[in-house]
Amino acid sequence: MSQTRHVPVMLQRCLDLLAPALEAPGPQPPVVVDCTLGLGGHSEALLAAFPTARLIALDRDKEALRLSGERLAPYGDRAELVHAVYDELPEVLDRLGVPKVQGILFDLGVSSMQLDEADRGFAYAQDAPLDMRMDQTTGIGAAEVLNTYPPGELVRILRAYGEEKQAKRIVSAVVREREKEPFTNSARLVELIRDSLPQAAKRTGGNPAKRTFQALRIEVNGELTVLERAIPAAVRSLAVGGRIAVLSYHSLEDRLVKQVLAAGAANTAPAGLPVVPERYQPRLKLLTRGAELPTEEEVAENRRAAPARLRGAQRIRAEER
Numbered sequence: 194m195s196q197t198r199h200v201p202v203m204l205q206r207c208l209d210l211l212a213p214a215l216e217a218p219g220p221q222p223p224v225v226v227d228c229t230l231g232l233g234g235h236s237e238a239l240l241a242a243f244p245t246a247r248l249i250a251l252d253r254d255k256e257a258l259r260l261s262g263e264r265l266a267p268y269g270d271r272a273e274l275v276h277a278v279y280d281e282l283p284e285v286l287d288r289l290g291v292p293k294v295q296g297i298l299f300d301l302g303v304s305s306m307q308l309d310e311a312d313r314g315f316a317y318a319q320d321a322p323l324d325m326r327m328d329q330t331t332g333i334g335a336a337e338v339l340n341t342y343p344p345g346e347l348v349r350i351l352r353a354y355g356e357e358k359q360a361k362r363i364v365s366a367v368v369r370e371r372e373k374e375p376f377t378n379s380a381r382l383v384e385l386i387r388d389s390l391p392q393a394a395k396r397t398g399g400n401p402a403k404r405t406f407q408a409l410r411i412e413v414n415g416e417l418t419v420l421e422r423a424i425p426a427a428v429r430s431l432a433v434g435g436r437i438a439v440l441s442y443h444s445l446e447d448r449l450v451k452q453v454l455a456a457g458a459a460n461t462a463p464a465g466l467p468v469v470p471e472r473y474q475p476r477l478k479l480l481t482r483g484a485e486l487p488t489e490e491e492v493a494e495n496r497r498a499a500p501a502r503l504r505g506a507q508r509i510r511a512e513e514r
Contacts (some may be wrong), residue, residue, distance in 0.1 A: 200495040201234030202300060203487050203503050207438045208242050210480055210505040211296040214436040215243040222247050225296035226286075228279035228427065233261030235298055240268045246296075248272045249289065251279050253328035253414075278328070280422040282430055293432035299439040301420070301446050320380035325406075325413045335409040339382070340375045344368050354417070354445065355408030362389045363405060379406075407443065417445060424453040428477065431508040436480065438505045447484055447502045454479060454506045476512070480505035 201207075215223045223246045227236045230252035240248055248271060252258050258274050265272040277285050279299065286294065323336035339347070344364050351360035366389040367376070376382055383402040390401050411417060427437055437454075441447040457477035462469045484502035492499045 200497075201238065202440055202495065202498045202501045203485075203491065204235065204238055206485065206503060207235060207298060207440070208238060210438045210503075211239070211298065211436050212242070214295045214434055214507070215239075215246050217295070217434060219295075223295035224249060224291055225298070226251070226282065226294050226427075226430075227298050227300075228282060228423065229298075229300045230261050230274065231257055231300065233264040235300055236261065236272065237264060237268075239296075239298070240265065240271060246271070249285065249291070249294070250274050251277045251282065251285060253278045255328070255330065278419055280419045280426060282423065283426050286430055293435065294430055295432055295435045297427045297431060297435070297437040299423070299427070299437075299441075301416075301439070301441045320378055323376055323379055323382065323409075325410045327414050332413065332415075335413050336376050338409060338412055339367055340371050350412045351405055351408045353408075354411040355404035355406075356444070357404040357408065359390050362391075365389075411445075417449065420446060420449055424450055428453065428457055428506075428508070429512060433508050433511055435508045436505060437508075438503065441484075441502050441504075442500045447504070450504050451484070454504055457506065471510075474510055476508065476510045477506040478509045480507055 211225065215225055217223070223243065225239050225243065225246050225248055227239065227248060227250040230236055230250040231254075233250070236248055236250050239246065248265075248268070250261070250265075250272065252261070252274075253276070255276060258276055262274055265274070273289065275285050282297075286292070322334075323339065324334040326332055326334055338350075342350070347364045347367065348360045351357040351363060357363065363386055366385050367382075370376070370381075370385055382405070383400075386402045386405055424439070431437060439450045439454075441450055454477060458475045458479050460469060460473060460475055462473035466473075481504050484504050486503075487498040487501050
């Protein structure tokens with residue numbers, strides 16, 4: 194098992210952002226939700242740093258739940274691990290009888306475990322079946338997307354989710370090749386992408402397959418659709434004074450998070466009102482100026498932190514009834 198997978202990204206900064214809400218005295222122990230449990234690095238740190246807190250942790254990947262269950266076992270019933278996608282947070286809290294929570298953490302993107310497990314097909318650096326499902330019990334894998342989606346839809350996915358400028362070239366090569374033989378493994382796709390790109394495109398930005406793999410992963414797991422529901426639902430689940438911290442790893446995720454948090458922090462009153470009624474006042478206060486980036490030292494220690502963008506907000510007003 195690779196050690197790189199155990200380095201949680203921007204860990205101390207996440208703890209610092211959530212601390213005021215999790216250390217505030219209250220009648221009940223504070224509840225913190227880790228919406229993306231993964232291997233439990235952030236969760237373990239939350240339990241250790243805030244000894245009175247109760248943790249609810251979600252993951253759609255059963256293998257991640259099993260491994261982090263072992264890791265968090267010493268914390269006993271302070272940690273509740275749930276097999277769920279993070280947009281199901283309201284249902285999970287409802288089921289557990291938790292009306293509001295004090296802290297919420299999202300660490301989006303692929304967990305280190307999924308990248309390190311060769312047979313999951315997330316990584317373009319090693320040959321593996323083209324699967325990419327975070328929950329392997331449901332949905333269709335990346336091979337089926339490549340083999341069955343119409344060309345126009347594949348181009349849209351590569352452009353929208355991978356920001357791939359060469360989407361048309363790659364897709365026409367995919368369509369030509371899949372007619373000869375369906376795609377099953379990642380190495381063949383990586384080779385095809387290399388062969389179909391112009392020389393200039395191969396010289397920039399690391400592995401040329403990176404953007405296509407990202408786009409397929411987002412499509413297979415419905416990541417942006419899920420995130421569009423998840424962030425507003427999380428904000429609604431926060432108690433007044435509660436805090437949310439979100440780590441994203443590409444511009445599409447970050448833009449979505451930014452929009453939801455900025456909307457919550459905006460005054461929605463019609464122009465020209467002499468006094469702004471309570472219902473138009475901001476519900477959130479932003480805790481980060483723009484998106485915060487990892488330090489150079491952290492990136493040197495953990496290359497997977499490089500693209501991370503962290504945003505945080507605090508709930509300052511209850512929802513209108």
